[in-house]
Amino acid sequence: MERDFTKKKVRWIERGMEGLLFAAAAAAIAIVLGIVYVVVSESTKFFAQVSVIEFLTSTTWTPLFDNPQYGIAPLLTGTFMSTLVALAVAVPLGLLVAIYLSEFAGARTRETIKPTLELLAAVPTVVYGYFALLFVTPLLQSWLRPFGVELPSFNLLSAGIVMGLMIIPYIASLSEDAMRAVPRSMREGSYAMGATRLETAFRVVVPAAVSGVVGAVILGMSRAIGETMIVVVAGGQLPQMVTHPAQQGATVTAFIAQVALGDLPFGTLEYNSIFAAGLALLVLTLMFNFVAFWLQRRYREAY
């Protein structure tokens, strides 16, 4: 017969600690449910007064005007445009850095550059906002003026570029991890066939690490979609259908922050519009998280 010789007090501590640890872990579920609950329940109040069809199809977003219109499209175009600019900056630069560090640079260079580059992700976003508004925008204005392009002082282009610089470390660091996880033997096989390092990188390593690379890009993308302060400070707060990056425009996040900065009372339709915008943001990011997760499963290369 098995007997438990553990002291009674110790046994209680055991059980108590396990319960406590579980409660802490379960908090993660509670937070997710809390976010979903608040956003969905407050949006429901919004959609009781505004039709979902108008929300999805109207191309005017003017909740704070006398004759309010609630079409999410302008905010979405703002978000997509700034994200697109950010990705156009971050994907090529991030992948170049990742391939360079993983396939070409020596161990010492890599160990120095990688953490230093990660500091870029640690800079507070409001500082980036300042940088975009007061450094990048004037610089771009002086560069573009000779070409006859007059860049407004609030624009999604500089907000997007700075956002792109911010997410370089996400993309570079995670892609590099994925590339380094590709076994050495695969590279050596390629070298033995006479391929150069560059050919090996693009034909062997990158294809083998594609799930990690795509995951990294999507993570960077969802960072850009959810970024608030850079676009609030530098992107302008005018919700309009954005067709090119040199325009000013409001993103979903910028609108939410703008309303919070004003003094609208909680519970009004105008105030509730931020929860509807928040719901759009939540759906968007969860969708990308899910796609990244699925891609990583689907294309995971096991060695």
Add this chain to the structure above:
Amino acid sequence: MAALDVQRSRDLTAHPPGLALRRFKDSAFIIWGIIATIIGLGTLVTLVTDLVHDGGHRLTLAFFSSFPSSEPAQAGILSAWVGSLLVIFTTALFAIPIGIMAGIYLEEYAPKNPLTSAIEIAVNNLAGVPSILFGLMAVGIFVQFLGNPNRWFSFLPEGFREAGAHLFGQSILTAGITLSLLILPVVIVATREAVRSVPREMRQGALAVGATKWQTTQHHVLPYALPGVVTGVIIGISRALGETAPLIMIGGLTFVAFLPITRPGDAAFETIGVLDEYGAAVDPSATEMVTIHHSGVVVLPDFTERAVTAGETIELPHGSTVQSVADWGDALASWNPGHWLGQEFTVMPIQMFNWTSRPQAEFLELAAGAGIVLLAITLLMNGTAIYLRYRLRKSIKW
């Protein structure tokens, strides 16, 4: 003869066609890689240089010891850095224990079942949720729900409801909890990695001599995982320090000319009775017996003043304000968390944002000054974390 030479040299350099070009491309790529790296690192350097150039001259002692002001020459970040300190302290108080415990549970205790996978999915998804959504949740739960106990918890005794209304709402406590939820995934993931890297033999050794699971975890796993955990905590805290959006959501103020804690010599105000939103008494005819703690001045609702001395008990109409100067006793008493946790607040990033959104050049200089301070703190913290991680990798060889 000549033909033979050509033949031989062909054999010796029997390269596939186009090799020179392929080698050139190979080297050219290195240049592209270095350029991309330089752009990344150059951004950091340019950012720092730009801020120092714009606001470096504002970093005087007075900048740290002055309240914000409409007069740029006299404005400073006193209320902002004190607010940041208190908010971050509160954040750490929640995020560190909960994050570490959750990490330990997932790595050491969690059975393989659907609930555990649900927790893991939740942690992974939380890491990708935009920070502003945490702000929306905090508005719904901490500001509107817990901050209005009279509306939702009318069954609780009045003392509880008053305490709830004081602590939640647009307060330091709300801000601290919100940020702690935001950085929880960072702490959890770091703890898991650190705990996972402790070799199994350490646990087996402890278990073999009769230690229980928690004893093993507490005395053998945690100490070895600690440096990794600390690294994660530092990174999480530095992220919380720079967060702006969720705090704007819950109503962090942009202009705060008071401190949540009192300094000796500060003017102290105490208003009698229940006030409406304009600062006037709800019931002007009501009066209250008040015992004066410090000598000072009472300003009556009709703005007449009257000197009072400590120990005096007088009848005052609602809407009167007792003004006095705080002594060391008041200052120490204000450190009681029950006092400052419920205060309204501002933090450094909000202060910087406020100055950035003003058109006058002087305010932009102030913004740059605040930016330098923020950047210095966050880069220093992350630098420490990186150094710790580096030391860890070097010193421990299992």
